[in-house]
Amino acid sequence: MSPTFSLDITVRRRDVDAHVTVDDGETLALLGPNGAGKSTILAAAAGLLRPDTGTVRLGDRLLSDAGDAVGSTRTWVPPHARGIALLAQDARLFPHLSALDNVAFGLRAGGASRRDAAQRAGRWLKEVGMAAYAGRRPRELSGGQAQKVAIGRALAVEPAVLLIDEPLSALDVEVAPDVRDLLRRVTHERTTILVTHDVLDAALLADRVAVIHGGRVVEEGETSLVLSRPTSDFGARFAGLNLIRGVAAEGALRMPDGRLLHGVADSAVDEGDAVAAVVAPSAVSVHLDAPHGSPRNSLAATVVDLEPHGHLVRVRTDLLSADITPAAVADLRLARGDRVVLAVKATEVHLHRA
Numbered sequence: 029m030s031p032t033f034s035l036d037i038t039v040r041r042r043d044v045d046a047h048v049t050v051d052d053g054e055t056l057a058l059l060g061p062n063g064a065g066k067s068t069i070l071a072a073a074a075g076l077l078r079p080d081t082g083t084v085r086l087g088d089r090l091l092s093d094a095g096d097a098v099g100s101t102r103t104w105v106p107p108h109a110r111g112i113a114l115l116a117q118d119a120r121l122f123p124h125l126s127a128l129d130n131v132a133f134g135l136r137a138g139g140a141s142r143r144d145a146a147q148r149a150g151r152w153l154k155e156v157g158m159a160a161y162a163g164r165r166p167r168e169l170s171g172g173q174a175q176k177v178a179i180g181r182a183l184a185v186e187p188a189v190l191l192i193d194e195p196l197s198a199l200d201v202e203v204a205p206d207v208r209d210l211l212r213r214v215t216h217e218r219t220t221i222l223v224t225h226d227v228l229d230a231a232l233l234a235d236r237v238a239v240i241h242g243g244r245v246v247e248e249g250e251t252s253l254v255l256s257r258p259t260s261d262f263g264a265r266f267a268g269l270n271l272i273r274g275v276a277a278e279g280a281l282r283m284p285d286g287r288l289l290h291g292v293a294d295s296a297v298d299e300g301d302a303v304a305a306v307v308a309p310s311a312v313s314v315h316l317d318a319p320h321g322s323p324r325n326s327l328a329a330t331v332v333d334l335e336p337h338g339h340l341v342r343v344r345t346d347l348l349s350a351d352i353t354p355a356a357v358a359d360l361r362l363a364r365g366d367r368v369v370l371a372v373k374a375t376e377v378h379l380h381r382a
């Protein structure tokens with residue numbers, strides 16, 4: 029499938045140099061730490077800022093071209109003419125207009141008659157489950173309701189691409205699932221770029237994810253693959269997994285300090301390859317001395333921190349994190365700075381090319 033939407037841009041003042049593509053009907057999630065450049069990429073896509081170099085394309089249409097490449101001409105399609113809708117963290121509805129008129133606004137601006145715009149807006153309000161609130165002003169709506177109206181407004185103009193910037197972050201936890209369900213429905217088979225800090229958004233909404241770090245795409249792939257076999261530190265943290273990097277040696281991973289971590293390798297891993305080992309914290313146990321008699325990796329480490337993690341305690345060390353029971357923490361009398369031995373079965377260590 030050819031990419032419907034692609035950006036290949038630099039924005040120097042924000043140190044962003046990114047190439048991102050989204051296929052027709054696909055949802056791509058942009059993940060990454062604060063300041064990584066995710067919002068900058070969305071802004072360049074929407075036409076809210078001009079890249080210093082490169083292009084933004086939608087199918088055959090050139091939406092922006094900085095004119096830096098040989099033979100290229102400067103091109104700039106303004107935001108309203110791009111066929112792209114941006115859904116922000118807060119609903120940003122017009123306060124003086126009813127929910128219906130908010131949705132109808134873009135349709136009217138696009139040339140629809142008053143009657144046609146009202147009819148279509150009504151259909152979209154129904155689509156987002158807000159038909160009963162058509163006459164309400166934004167101040168009479170809850171945050172979740174306003175966000176649903178904003179989703180209806182974004183979709184009513186039938187954009188070719190939907191951009192979503194952390195749509196649930198401003199909502200109470202009780203209403204977020206409802207709006208997430210709606211987003212899941214409306215992003216299905218719609219070309220979408222979603223910025224999120226929430227692993228559940230990525231898992232439920234995205235076909236593919238791109239991890240952004242320092243303004244660059246550092247990892248990209250199918251959502252389930254990145255969440256189970258991350259190759260970037262942020263990807264691993266986001267997925268709640270440990271990641272150790274090294275080189276494939278003797279059927280194991282050799283860490284920079286020379287220690288070996290035995291695991292199950294993807295068939296694609298060859299001796300000498302740069303590899304990453306992924307280990308779930310729940311697969312790591314913590315001991316005061318090396319355990320005997322089991323086919324395990326035993327690795328000396330120092331406890332960096334102890335923090336509650338659901339019903340368990342996450343023991344962070346300078347090597348791996350382990351999730352163990354509070355009773356085990358008490359039993360081991362663990363404290364920060366303690367030297368411990370981490371044990372993990374080779375079958376719980378997944379080695380893949382990094």
Ligand SMILES: Nc1ncnc2c1ncn2[C@@H]1O[C@H](COP(=O)(O)OP(=O)(O)OP(=O)(O)O)[C@@H](O)[C@H]1O
Binds near residue numbers: 062068
């Ligand atoms: N309006 C602005 N003016 C100048 N620099 C900015 C502006 N907004 C962001 N930046 C800078 O650009 C870089 C990328 O920021 P951006 O907001 O795109 O990151 P982000 O990944 O969206 O972060 P967050 O998750 O915190 O929203 C950062 O160094 C940031 O400080």
